[in-house]
Amino acid sequence: MTRRRLLPxxxxxLPxxxxxLAAGAPYENAKLDGDAFSRPLxxxxxxxxxxxxxxxxxxxxxxxxxxxxxQSEITGLGPLxxxxxxxxxxxxxGRGPAPDPENGIARAMVVRLGLPGRDAHGGPLPHxxxxxxxxxxGNPGVxxxxxxxxxxxxxxxxLGNGETVSLRRPRLSxxxxxxxxxxxxxxxxxxNAPPVFGLGLLEAVPEEEILRYAAGQSRGRPNHVYDxxxxxxxxxxxxxxxxxxxxRQQIANAFAEDIGISSYLFPEPNCAAVQTECRAAAGSQIxxxxxxxxASLDYMRGLAVPARRNLTDPxxxxxxxxxxxxxxxxxxxxxxxxxxxxFAPWLSGTEIHPYSDLLLHDMGDGLADGREDFEAGPRDWxxxxxxxxxxxxxxxxxxxxxxxxxxxxxxxxILWHAGEAATAADGFRGLTREERGALLEFLGSL
Numbered sequence: 528m529t530r531r532r533l534l535p536x537x538x539x540x541l542p543x544x545x546x547x548l549a550a551g552a553p554y555e556n557a558k559l560d561g562d563a564f565s566r567p568l569x570x571x572x573x574x575x576x577x578x579x580x581x582x583x584x585x586x587x588x589x590x591x592x593x594x595x596x597x598q599s600e601i602t603g604l605g606p607l608x609x610x611x612x613x614x615x616x617x618x619x620x621g622r623g624p625a626p627d628p629e630n631g632i633a634r635a636m637v638v639r640l641g642l643p644g645r646d647a648h649g650g651p652l653p654h655x656x657x658x659x660x661x662x663x664x665g666n667p668g669v670x671x672x673x674x675x676x677x678x679x680x681x682x683x684x685x686l687g688n689g690e691t692v693s694l695r696r697p698r699l700s701x702x703x704x705x706x707x708x709x710x711x712x713x714x715x716x717x718x719n720a721p722p723v724f725g726l727g728l729l730e731a732v733p734e735e736e737i738l739r740y741a742a743g744q745s746r747g748r749p750n751h752v753y754d755x756x757x758x759x760x761x762x763x764x765x766x767x768x769x770x771x772x773x774x775r776q777q778i779a780n781a782f783a784e785d786i787g788i789s790s791y792l793f794p795e796p797n798c799a800a801v802q803t804e805c806r807a808a809a810g811s812q813i814x815x816x817x818x819x820x821x822a823s824l825d826y827m828r829g830l831a832v833p834a835r836r837n838l839t840d841p842x843x844x845x846x847x848x849x850x851x852x853x854x855x856x857x858x859x860x861x862x863x864x865x866x867x868x869x870f871a872p873w874l875s876g877t878e879i880h881p882y883s884d885l886l887l888h889d890m891g892d893g894l895a896d897g898r899e900d901f902e903a904g905p906r907d908w909x910x911x912x913x914x915x916x917x918x919x920x921x922x923x924x925x926x927x928x929x930x931x932x933x934x935x936x937x938x939x940x941i942l943w944h945a946g947e948a949a950t951a952a953d954g955f956r957g958l959t960r961e962e963r964g965a966l967l968e969f970l971g972s973l
Contacts (some may be wrong), residue, residue: 539609545933557832564620582826603814607662616720621924623720626677648753656706673704714898727828733866738885747886768903845967853954882913891945917971
């Protein structure tokens, strides 16, 4: 082919090349502002983007009590719920905020409950009076289940040079419990809302790659959970304890537990057997239609990851080397390779850099929550992805880290690591002040 005939092809692909150079990777977006966590992947076709936009609206809109004469409203709220919308907890698609410092009310968190034992599918056994989650709000005539109050106790951690750092440990109490005491044998887990961008990419990582990595490591193991649609056990990869097998079930479960919205995966109301007013107020129709669930799935799958920054900064490079040297990278795995990506086929086979192995790790007694979740014990937590970490706290997003929001900074989060991560935390403590600054600079570039 002559140079003249090649020119139109080069001009056609030039915009795509310029985009990828600007963004850094084909799954990232480079624009930094209040929508940094909310933009779609580049190149999605218009059919997918229609679902993405509808899902974005569902994520942001407040649900109301159904039925409603105004069909433009999102109806079906409750009878019991935590918040009116998804965005109320996943602020700007990022983390949830810590409890209100004035009164300790955990408005953007949830409290998972359970009893010793397992349900019919091997999952947590729900509380007989409150179910699997404490929901503080109720529709008219339905009492909210009660409120979780979170206070923090100071805990000191000592660095290698003798300097002390003040950490905080949450202490839970409850008020206005509508259905009696929780009981002495209740299992309780306080959960903060995690970021939701990049989930479609994590779903596209082949199961074999996750299991192969687990088999080659001395630390980290998969969780196996119940797949509602398939009716069988499957690899867990979503949720703070890797307790959901795929994004569709993760989304439908959140709608059911957090907002009280039923779907074909979770058709029953979120009312315990003893909650007669709740059951009487529950509707008999599916509230989240198949189309709306699929649109919500399109939104979660299509969200891009913010591009990394400051890649040429020598301190960032030094911090990255220290990140590997003290052992952080053994769990926060930098690179994974995607399998087939049906909604974005040009990404199939692409390397992504989530800094997670999607496996469970024993994080020690300090972070234990007392509640089992399928094969995850109280001390086990899934390695959270670190991409986008450096933008937490910017553009109005919260910066409260770990599963219960106790850590006010990345450094505090590292110092809470124990169990399988104790070596990395001790390595961080032993760094000089300048080295710790470099490592945090690297994490801030993600």
